[in-house]
Amino acid sequence: MLIQRFLQLPMFSTTRALARLALSLLLMVSLLPSAWAEPAEGVVAVPETTVSLRLNWFHQFEFAGYYAALEKGFFAEEGLNVHILERDPETAVVDDVVSGFVDFGVADSSLIVARMNGKPVVMVTPIFQHSPMVLISLAENNILGPADLAGKTLMYQLDQDDAVIAATLNEVGLGPKDIISVPHSFDDWALLNSDIVAMSAYISNQPYLYREKNIEINIIDPANYGIDFYGDSLFTSERMINTHPNVVSAFQRATIRGWGYALEHPDEIIDLILRKYQPEKTREQLVYEAKSIRRMIQPDLLDVGLINRHRFDRIADIYRERGRIPAEADLTGFFADDYLVPADVHSVFLHWIVPLAIISMAVLALMFVINQRLQRIVYQKTHDANEAREKAERYLAILDRHTCVMRVDSELKVQYISIAFCELTGYESHQLLGKPHTFLMDESNNGLKIRQLLEATSAGKNWQGEIYLKQKNGGQLVMDVFVEPVQDGKGKVLGYNAVYLDMTQKKNAELLSITDTLTNLYNRNKIDALLVKESKLVNRGSPVFSIILLDIDHFKLINDQYGHLMGDQVLREIARCLKHNIRETDYVGRWGGEEFMVICANTSLMGAEALAEMLRAKMEQAEFPEHIHATSSFGVAEYFPGESIDSLIKRADEGLYWAKNSGRNCVRTRPCHVGSA
Numbered sequence: 001m002l003i004q005r006f007l008q009l010p011m012f013s014t015t016r017a018l019a020r021l022a023l024s025l026l027l028m029v030s031l032l033p034s035a036w037a038e039p040a041e042g043v044v045a046v047p048e049t050t051v052s053l054r055l056n057w058f059h060q061f062e063f064a065g066y067y068a069a070l071e072k073g074f075f076a077e078e079g080l081n082v083h084i085l086e087r088d089p090e091t092a093v094v095d096d097v098v099s100g101f102v103d104f105g106v107a108d109s110s111l112i113v114a115r116m117n118g119k120p121v122v123m124v125t126p127i128f129q130h131s132p133m134v135l136i137s138l139a140e141n142n143i144l145g146p147a148d149l150a151g152k153t154l155m156y157q158l159d160q161d162d163a164v165i166a167a168t169l170n171e172v173g174l175g176p177k178d179i180i181s182v183p184h185s186f187d188d189w190a191l192l193n194s195d196i197v198a199m200s201a202y203i204s205n206q207p208y209l210y211r212e213k214n215i216e217i218n219i220i221d222p223a224n225y226g227i228d229f230y231g232d233s234l235f236t237s238e239r240m241i242n243t244h245p246n247v248v249s250a251f252q253r254a255t256i257r258g259w260g261y262a263l264e265h266p267d268e269i270i271d272l273i274l275r276k277y278q279p280e281k282t283r284e285q286l287v288y289e290a291k292s293i294r295r296m297i298q299p300d301l302l303d304v305g306l307i308n309r310h311r312f313d314r315i316a317d318i319y320r321e322r323g324r325i326p327a328e329a330d331l332t333g334f335f336a337d338d339y340l341v342p343a344d345v346h347s348v349f350l351h352w353i354v355p356l357a358i359i360s361m362a363v364l365a366l367m368f369v370i371n372q373r374l375q376r377i378v379y380q381k382t383h384d385a386n387e388a389r390e391k392a393e394r395y396l397a398i399l400d401r402h403t404c405v406m407r408v409d410s411e412l413k414v415q416y417i418s419i420a421f422c423e424l425t426g427y428e429s430h431q432l433l434g435k436p437h438t439f440l441m442d443e444s445n446n447g448l449k450i451r452q453l454l455e456a457t458s459a460g461k462n463w464q465g466e467i468y469l470k471q472k473n474g475g476q477l478v479m480d481v482f483v484e485p486v487q488d489g490k491g492k493v494l495g496y497n498a499v500y501l502d503m504t505q506k507k508n509a510e511l512l513s514i515t516d517t518l519t520n521l522y523n524r525n526k527i528d529a530l531l532v533k534e535s536k537l538v539n540r541g542s543p544v545f546s547i548i549l550l551d552i553d554h555f556k557l558i559n560d561q562y563g564h565l566m567g568d569q570v571l572r573e574i575a576r577c578l579k580h581n582i583r584e585t586d587y588v589g590r591w592g593g594e595e596f597m598v599i600c601a602n603t604s605l606m607g608a609e610a611l612a613e614m615l616r617a618k619m620e621q622a623e624f625p626e627h628i629h630a631t632s633s634f635g636v637a638e639y640f641p642g643e644s645i646d647s648l649i650k651r652a653d654e655g656l657y658w659a660k661n662s663g664r665n666c667v668r669t670r671p672c673h674v675g676s677a
């Protein structure tokens with residue numbers, strides 16, 4: 001599923017094709033074990049190739065391994081349908097194989113002679129590590145050793161037995177001319193039926209035949225004279241191994257397996273021989289032969305089929321010394337292993353190297369595909385990152401030009417300041433970098449507010465508020481500032497980022513809308529709004545407030561006598577006097593013409609009357625230009641919860657009217673209660 005998803009990702013068509021190739025290879029690999037596994041024990045595959053094997057004698061235990069391989073299905077498991085043919089006395093086994101009449105043959109070390117004399121035979125595997133061939137003679141002939149054969153008639157197989165016999169005779173100084181040789185008649189009883197004195201025989205069976213009949217024989221064993229040749233070996237032709245190496249290899253494996261089985265289960269194979277191959281033999285004969293054969297093969301010491309090329313060289317030397325092979329001939333091309341991949345190597349190759357190679361190719365292909373994909377991803381990510389960085393840089397440049405930003409370090413010294421901020425304050429950035437953040441603060445800032453700012457940010461909290469900055473040219477800026485601490489992973493404050501919004505123009509516009517331009521006090525609109533606000537507070541439970549309405553006495557005369565400009569001046573002086581003598585929480589504004597109103601927050605009638613009296617006295621004592629003497633009359637009223645603003649003003653106005661009528665320059669309060677207005 002993962003791989004499928006991977007393939008569904010967008011990629012170049014070549015990489016997709018490679019991925020599919022890799023998957024195909026992996027699929028092949030996943031199928032390999034079943035295709036190449038050895039057939040399971042006991043499982044018989046359908047025979048595919050029919051081959052024949054020519055024995056070098058008649059059916060007996062000497063060929064037990066081949067019978068076992070056939071009977072137990074070892075040949076069949078290798079895909080071989082094998083016909084086992086007995087020795088034909090009319091033909092030579094080597095000739096049968098070389099001519100292609102049969103595919104495989106059994107022969108002893110005489111194969112070397114055949115090969116070195118130009119016959120294209122190939123040793124597939126030796127079976128008998130030692131030759132069972134001996135010379136036997138009737139005991140009555142008193143042949144005790146090879147030397148006793150001088151001048152005697154000896155029967156043996158030409159081209160097959162003569163090397164062993166000649167080598168043995170040679171050991172005692174006898175040459176070919178010192179004996180009389182006759183061809184082998186293949187008659188086990190030739191010692192009795194002919195004039196020969198001695199004959200070649202297999203120690204594995206023929207001496208037993210004579211002893212079974214209580215006929216005393218003597219045995220000359222070449223091994224006792226240092227002649228130790230290989231015995232029965234499986235061989236084939238060069239043509240066969242070149243055209244069907246797999247068949248030869250399969251035959252070799254099945255044969256070795258069959259011999260292993262036969263040596264482990266001799267009784268079973270003896271039964272088989274008696275049942276299928278040689279009913280004339282007796283069990284005892286075969287048992288005797290089986291034991292002899294075991295000594296020839298030596299399975300307890302050596303693996304069946306073990307080959308020692310030096311021994312073959314030694315055998316070749318002996319043949320060469322006897323003049324049976326050309327002096328320059330060698331054993332090149334004689335050994336099947338030189339043509340075949342050894343079974344174990346073959347197996348390893350099939351089972352491990354090929355799958356591993358395919359897996360490696362698949363992995364490499366996948367890695368290539370993944371690498372391509374990763375390269376594309378990396379390229380895309382890098383491209384995206386560059387684009388994002390460029391975009392961010394563009395945005396930052398815009399922000400830098402249009403936004404007032406300042407960064408200070410943990411010691412509150414300026415680390416960075418935007419171009420826009422510099423332009424607004426009128427400073428160059430180098431004039432601000434490294435300076436304390438207070439450098440730009442205007443003295444008019446509320447000290448409490450600045451403390452709150454520092455407390456909040458040093459505690460790692462954000463802060464937002466309005467502060468005043470001073471410009472290089474002395475101007476004042478009203479700024480909305482948002483301050484955010486910069487912290488490390490453990491919460492330690494490393495500095496602060498502050499974003500400023502210039503509110504100066506807005507503030508000025510707002511101020512203008514609520515200010516009386518002549519006196520700089522609040523105008524009538526603002527006073528109206530403040531009255532509404534204060535009345536709402538009282539109606540929600542806050543303490544009462546009171547108002548003072550005052551009117552300059554005979555102001556018309558001042559205008560008339562000193563002119564309007566001087567009148568304006570008097571108005572400004574009175575405004576200043578009012579502003580300086582009220583509380584911070586009080587409001588004062590120009591109510592109209594020469595009338596002013598003071599809103600006394602949190603103040604009862606009594607307090608307001610006292611303030612009015614104080615203001616009256618201050619004005620009376622005030623010195624105006626041109627020694628003008630100006631007084632004012634005051635009307636005072638306290639707001640009652642639920643009362644309308646108009647009612648409140650009317651009561652104050654009535655107080656003022658009463659003060660005017662009382663001779664002016666005095667304070668009056670209309671003596672009435674709520675509801676009587």
Ligand SMILES: Nc1nc2c(ncn2[C@@H]2O[C@H](COP(=O)(O)OP(=O)(O)OP(=O)(O)O)[C@@H](O)[C@H]2O)c(=O)[nH]1
Nearest residue numbers: 551552553554555556557559564565567568593594
């Ligand atoms: N210079 C100047 N005079 C103003 C302004 N507003 C109103 N006045 C003058 O204030 C005078 C008010 O006169 P009146 O209403 O008769 O009152 P008064 O002369 O003060 O007399 P009483 O109030 O009765 O004491 C008028 O002459 C107005 O022209 C102003 O902004 N500047």
